[in-house]
Amino acid sequence: MAQKATPKKEEPKICFIISPLGNENSTTRRNANGLINSVLRPVLTEAGFKVIAPHDIDTPGSITRQVIEHLLEDELVIANLTELNPNVMYELAVRHAKRLPIISLAENGTKLPFDIATERTIFYNNDMAGTESLKPKLVKAINESLNEKKPDNPIYRVINESIMRKVSVTENIQAYTLDRLSEISMTLHDLYNLSTTNRVNRSNSIIVNLTITRYDKKIDYNDIISIFKQNENFSVSILSIKSEEGDTRIEALIEVGGGDRNARSILRRLVAEGYTFNANYL
Numbered sequence: 001m002a003q004k005a006t007p008k009k010e011e012p013k014i015c016f017i018i019s020p021l022g023n024e025n026s027t028t029r030r031n032a033n034g035l036i037n038s039v040l041r042p043v044l045t046e047a048g049f050k051v052i053a054p055h056d057i058d059t060p061g062s063i064t065r066q067v068i069e070h071l072l073e074d075e076l077v078i079a080n081l082t083e084l085n086p087n088v089m090y091e092l093a094v095r096h097a098k099r100l101p102i103i104s105l106a107e108n109g110t111k112l113p114f115d116i117a118t119e120r121t122i123f124y125n126n127d128m129a130g131t132e133s134l135k136p137k138l139v140k141a142i143n144e145s146l147n148e149k150k151p152d153n154p155i156y157r158v159i160n161e162s163i164m165r166k167v168s169v170t171e172n173i174q175a176y177t178l179d180r181l182s183e184i185s186m187t188l189h190d191l192y193n194l195s196t197t198n199r200v201n202r203s204n205s206i207i208v209n210l211t212i213t214r215y216d217k218k219i220d221y222n223d224i225i226s227i228f229k230q231n232e233n234f235s236v237s238i239l240s241i242k243s244e245e246g247d248t249r250i251e252a253l254i255e256v257g258g259g260d261r262n263a264r265s266i267l268r269r270l271v272a273e274g275y276t277f278n279a280n281y282l
Contacts, residue, residue: 002196015044016070016077017053018092020085021259031126035105039131040078043138049076071095076145081106081121084113092116096153101145103138116155206259210252210280212270219250227269228254236266 017036022028050075057066063166071077071094079092081104089171095102104121106112108130112121122141124134145151212224228236235257242251255261260281270277 006267008032011071012050012184013048013075014070014073015040015049015051017051018071018079018088018095019053020080020083020088028190031082032080035080035126035131039138040135043135043142043200044076044078044256047139049117067091068094072098072100075101077102078153079104082110084110089113093155096155097172099151099156101148101151103141103145105138119153125165126278132240166233204259206263207253207254207255208263208266209280210250210254211277212250212252214247214274215248218248224250224252224275228266228271230269247273 016041019032019036020028021032036053037052043081044051056065061228071091077095077100079088079095083094092102092104093248104116106120106121106123107126108123112119112125122134122137122142124130124137147252224241227240228238237255238252239279240251254266256266263279263281267277267279
């Protein structure tokens with residue numbers, strides 16, 4: 001009879017405790033152990049977590065390295081901010097940088113630094129009644145933290161704002177670039193139409209080199225092209241056109257069907273629209 005495969009035992013989730021430690025038998029150590037053993041460990045064990053505190057680490061190797069590995073990899077971290085221990089603050093920042101679930105606790109009377117004063121923190125009284133009232137708050141915080149898809153914290157808030165500013169600037173540049181490309185495309189389309197659908201009869205045409213100026217404002221490039229196009233009785237081919245001197249001058253080389261008379265008609269239209277020019281007939 002075939003033997004059934006033994007189901008693989010599921011590894012427990014790990015919760016790492018950040019806490020001030022103090023020297024052996026110090027008040028700091030006694031208070032930290034009291035909170036861990038009477039509240040954190042029972043509640044977390046009931047929730048299916050294996051609890052590890054820094055002084056529980058007995059694996060050979062660098063303690064600092066192992067602490068950071070726990071901060072970066074464990075499913076949950078609980079930080080006891082009481083006494084505002086520098087090591088605790090450093091470890092809190094490491095966890096924030098990874099944007100993983102973290103729960104902050106502090107004894108009543110702890111004045112949090114302004115950097116984290118507005119962050120969610122559970123305050124408790126360090127007595128028997130206080131520890132009992134802390135348990136349901138901790139259970140609720142555990143459930144909320146594990147269900148939060150994108151934990152919020154000061155580090156990621158700043159990163160997100162920075163990214164949004166960069167995206168906004170990029171979007172403006174993209175919009176400007178697309179607008180300019182659209183304008184260029186329309187201009188090229190117009191030039192193509194002028195040079196193909198309104199082809200000049202070269203046996204009866206004149207080439208005019210124009211320098212068009214306007215000093216009261218920038219020249220409307222498309223307006224010049226429109227003036228060249230508005231001719232029902234003769235055709236115009238734009239051989240070249242370019243703007244110079246900050247769009248206050250345009251150099252254009254045009255070929256006008258019908259000769260000098262029709263060329264003068266275009267020049268009169270330029271004057272009527274407020275432009276001045278210098279024309280050379282080639």
